[in-house]
Amino acid sequence: MQPAHRHRVVVIGGGFGGLRVVKALRRSEVDVTLVDRRNFHLFQPLTYQVATGSLSPSDVTYPLRALFGSAPNVDVLLATVTGVDLQGRRVLLETGGAPGSPAELAYDTLVVATGSSYSYFGHEEWREVAGEVKSLESAIAVRSRVLSAFERAEASKDAGERVAELTFVVVGGGPTGVEIAGQIGELAQDMLRHDFSRIHPGDARILLVEMADRILPGFPSSLSVKAARSLRALGVTPTVGRRVVVIDAAGATLEASDQSHERVPARTVIWAAGVHASELAAQLGEASGAEVDHAGRVTVCADLTLPGHPEVLALGDMVRVRDRHGAVLDLPGVAPVAIQQGAYAARAIKRRLHGQSQRPFRYLSKGNLATIGRGRAVAHLGLIRLSGLPAWFIWLGVHIWYLIGYQNRLVVMLRWSASFLSHGRNQGSRIISDLDHRADAGPKG
Numbered sequence: 406m407q408p409a410h411r412h413r414v415v416v417i418g419g420g421f422g423g424l425r426v427v428k429a430l431r432r433s434e435v436d437v438t439l440v441d442r443r444n445f446h447l448f449q450p451l452t453y454q455v456a457t458g459s460l461s462p463s464d465v466t467y468p469l470r471a472l473f474g475s476a477p478n479v480d481v482l483l484a485t486v487t488g489v490d491l492q493g494r495r496v497l498l499e500t501g502g503a504p505g506s507p508a509e510l511a512y513d514t515l516v517v518a519t520g521s522s523y524s525y526f527g528h529e530e531w532r533e534v535a536g537e538v539k540s541l542e543s544a545i546a547v548r549s550r551v552l553s554a555f556e557r558a559e560a561s562k563d564a565g566e567r568v569a570e571l572t573f574v575v576v577g578g579g580p581t582g583v584e585i586a587g588q589i590g591e592l593a594q595d596m597l598r599h600d601f602s603r604i605h606p607g608d609a610r611i612l613l614v615e616m617a618d619r620i621l622p623g624f625p626s627s628l629s630v631k632a633a634r635s636l637r638a639l640g641v642t643p644t645v646g647r648r649v650v651v652i653d654a655a656g657a658t659l660e661a662s663d664q665s666h667e668r669v670p671a672r673t674v675i676w677a678a679g680v681h682a683s684e685l686a687a688q689l690g691e692a693s694g695a696e697v698d699h700a701g702r703v704t705v706c707a708d709l710t711l712p713g714h715p716e717v718l719a720l721g722d723m724v725r726v727r728d729r730h731g732a733v734l735d736l737p738g739v740a741p742v743a744i745q746q747g748a749y750a751a752r753a754i755k756r757r758l759h760g761q762s763q764r765p766f767r768y769l770s771k772g773n774l775a776t777i778g779r780g781r782a783v784a785h786l787g788l789i790r791l792s793g794l795p796a797w798f799i800w801l802g803v804h805i806w807y808l809i810g811y812q813n814r815l816v817v818m819l820r821w822s823a824s825f826l827s828h829g830r831n832q833g834s835r836i837i838s839d840l841d842h843r844a845d846a847g848p849k850g
């Protein structure tokens with residue numbers, strides 16, 4: 406007897422992991438539904454460039470329907486997944502109340518790849534004052550904050566207030582924090598240099614605060630030293646061995662290892678420290694009994710399946726993976742991990758349909774990259790350690806290569822080339838779009 410329907414695969418999340426699963430399953434013998442709460446894929450590694458006015462939102466996004474419109478076996482659904490019924494094999498949806506829209510979706514195989522968001526280490530109240538660049542919306546809000554600070558400094562007649570407006574605190578000295586701080590440095594020193602009459606944007610004070618004893622703790626220390634040197638050249642002060650203990654609308658308080666405190670008056674604080682897995686990870690953990698760690702990641706088996714549920718695979722930023730002996734692997738929260746896991750999951754689904762098993766997932770690390778500014782980057786590629794222009798060209802090539810869509814690749818390449826040649830003075834993305842925020846952003850009273 407023929408089954409009533411083809412094998413139904415539901416993929417939650419059109420980020421790096423989910424997208425790879427769907428790409429590998431298009432035109433195969435399964436029906437795929439990709440569910441995402443956004444109608445676009447976001448290239449997160451470049452959102453910080455949106456936040457600093459170097460790229461436009463459309464340069465780092467790609468509509469999911471445009472990616473899969475021509476694939477007859479792929480459906481795209483704009484909806485937020487609120488839960489998973491493991492026993493009933495259905496996904497629960499929130500579609501915004503459109504009449505007739507489905508409230509649930511049945512699956513034979515489920516792939517969950519809903520990523521993570523920034524965690525404020527238990528200080529949820531900091532979220533309001535310290536922007537982050539994980540989503541497109543938050544990156545655009547940060548762009549408004551950063552650019553508004555220069556505008557308010559120009560307008561202010563109070564010297565102290567001008568200093569506070571021109572002080573930027575970036576929390577977290579990992580690759581994202583380094584990239585944001587370096588980019589604000591470039592904005593201040595190069596891009597905005599001739600734009601104001603009363604202030605000198607180059608006087609901006611940019612603090613990059615890191616709890617560890619060096620920035621880029623995941624890189625060899627020689628590259629941390631070089632990155633710190635490049636940051637200083639852009640007017641950024643790496644402030645290591647300090648943790649942020651207070652953030653409010655008037656600034657941030659830093660605590661040193663000897664418990665001494667320093668108050669930094671600053672109107673713009675940007676958060677780039679620590680992430681927490683998507684809420685679905687904890688839900689899956691609770692429903693299946695799988696372990697969930699302090700960062701909210703659910704622990705999956707060596708073949709990326711949920712313990713006791715071979716029909717459910719989870720991957721990317723929201724999971725930790727065990728090896729074949731049961732030990733937890735230490736995988737970084739980066740796009741290549743999610744992409745490789747996505748490719749693995751698609752292969753596993755296809756093989757299963759033919760009664761074949763799949764070897765445990767293995768991550769092949771291709772190295773670590775961080776950019777600091779135009780012509781400045783560090784690269785750790787196995788035994789090879791590079792800095793400066795060679796590392797920057799590698800960073801450039803990798804990001805262009807992985808950017809989704811030929812049009813985006815071309816536009817970003819042209820923008821970067823023009824920016825490189827003109828020192829950023831041709832940029833047209835320095836837009837304050839959030840007028841409400843601009844009005845509210847200053848300290849009250």
Ligand SMILES: Cc1cc2nc3c(=O)[nH]c(=O)nc-3n(C[C@H](O)[C@H](O)[C@H](O)COP(=O)(O)OP(=O)(O)OC[C@H]3O[C@@H](n4cnc5c(N)ncnc54)[C@H](O)[C@@H]3O)c2cc1C
Nearest residue numbers: 418420421422442449450486519520721722738739740743
């Ligand atoms: C600022 C920044 C810079 C980065 N730079 C780099 C870098 O240079 N190199 C690198 O390798 N990695 C970088 N990363 C990390 C990389 O972006 C992540 O590791 C990667 O995006 C993880 O992929 P994912 O598929 O697990 O999740 P994501 O890519 O985050 O995708 C998750 C998807 O799930 C959707 N979703 C979430 N919840 C729901 C729900 N309930 N219902 C429906 N849809 C949902 C989201 O809308 C999103 O589309 C950076 C991350 C950030 C934030």
